[in-house]
Amino acid sequence: MEHLPIHLPREARLGGPVQYRWMYPFERYMFHLKKKVKNLSKVEGSIVAQSLNEETSNFAQYYFAPNIQTKASRPGRYDDGGQRPVYHSYVPGIFQEIGRFSRKRKGIWLTEQEVSHIHTYILRNCEDILPYER
Structure with missing residues (x-):
């Protein structure tokens, strides 16, 4: 801990503001991609296939009739x-x-x-x- 006051200003000077080197958004997106994996022997292909399905459904949902419930219209x-x-x-x-109510009454x-x-x-x-x- 005694080196922390020395290294923190140096890191701030080298890296700039924390939002430009923060990994949280990328980790959240990787978690989103990992949830799509159905076939563990072909991970990359499974992610690509599920991403295509998601993009297709997101694109097509705007062409359904208004009375059909989709992710955007629910x-x-x-x-x-x-x-x-x-x-x-x-x-x-x-x-x-x-x-x-959000759950059963008690x-x-x-x-x-x-x-x-x-x-x-x-x-x-x-x-x-x-x-x-x-």
Whole structure:
């Protein structure tokens, strides 16, 4: 560690800014290519074949009809189609966000402090409470 203050300025002077010699983008791309390997005896050919398949599908997806779901046209992860939920009683606007859960529901119990924080947040941020604030 005692040589670090000596070698770091020299490396910075020789190499310039770190983004020009950083290997992270290349390592990520190599990981992407290695995931495409199906035949371990012919790695390079397998990568080339899968890359051609990927490029072809990326090019062709723009020529499909709009109702056909492709990688570029699929809905987002939390998209429920833009339909607002229907409630049988009045629900304030702060709780009517469009979206869906990312996983299975599970019941949890809140502590008194968490309930207090949520209650304060609702009272300060819900426009439906403003008439009753006085």
